[in-house]
Amino acid sequence: MKQFSIECTDFPDALIAWFKVHGRKLPWRATRDPYAILVSELMLQQTQVSTVLFYFDRWMQLFPSTESLARATENEVLRAWQGLGYYARARNLHRAAQVIFWELKNRFPDSIAELKRLPGVGEYTAGAVLSFAFDRPAPIVDANIARVISRIEDIRENIDRSTGRKTIWGVAARYARHGAPRLSNSALMELGALICLPRNPLCKLCPVRSYCRTPDPESLPVRNNRPAVTHVIENYYLALDQNRLLLQMNLGRRWRGLWTLPRLSETPPDGPVASLTHPVTRFVVHLNLYKIAVPAELLPSHEWHFIKDLHSVPIASPHRRVLEMVGPLQASLRAGG
DNA sequence: AACGCGGGGTA
């Protein structure tokens, strides 16, 4: 039977000893409230720690419990999430709180299977809640841990493919059998965040370098190539009527529940009053804003909003940014964060 | 088993 160095008790012990000294004090590490942990995990999906800090703190003040979040309106929830992106996460978290509070009578799920039934909770997030909140052994593999494990074990399978992912999760599962799940999962993740960096890993500072099998850490993990970027031009119009601004509610999948500027199908003769370039996923969007007279016909999704109330309206970030460029709207957009 | 999500920060 193949013996992995990760099974030696020395490895987790060395890692945890390092983590206790060098691990960051993050707000979601200072609590064992499963709701707070769940909030942090949803926010941290595909989003870096430094970005989440501000949103997490404000969210926990606005919605300190499953009950307060379950009772909130979708508009309030999306407004609190505004700027964090991937808004499906906000709706998932909202629905998860409603399921826990009403359907589960506010008893927080405490098994992988139950947690995965919550919207927005997959294998990773379920394991994170179980280990961080309940200190129960559960493997987790995020981008950090995938990188650490692939290097420690010199795994050269593509981690974007199912076989490669299976290999990594298998190692993580062996690792999770050792005690202190909260500490060991946190430590593994933190090693990836602080030492075992994607580029220029700090191997000379690594507390477990003697266990590391790869001769070439920077080549790992092996991942798919990124698709080429596609350039897109999008035109919108600025319609002001006295102290009101016309916005459009998104009803499709993209930005559902968020307001954007009303879409303009053709390019007007006069130049835009504001423009910005907005890279997102595999697109680069060139967004143009044209000033037009009050439109003759409004769509059902169109609605006038008082400019003084814009701070409480969830608006997609690029649209909020291009509106800030226009000038007189700045104060209303920024008030209330 | 891929792919879309069309976000945001950093080197």
Add this chain to the structure above:
DNA sequence: TACCCAGCGTT
């Protein structure tokens, strides 16, 4: 610009 990030849901 390219790349990365405490992934998930859908097809």
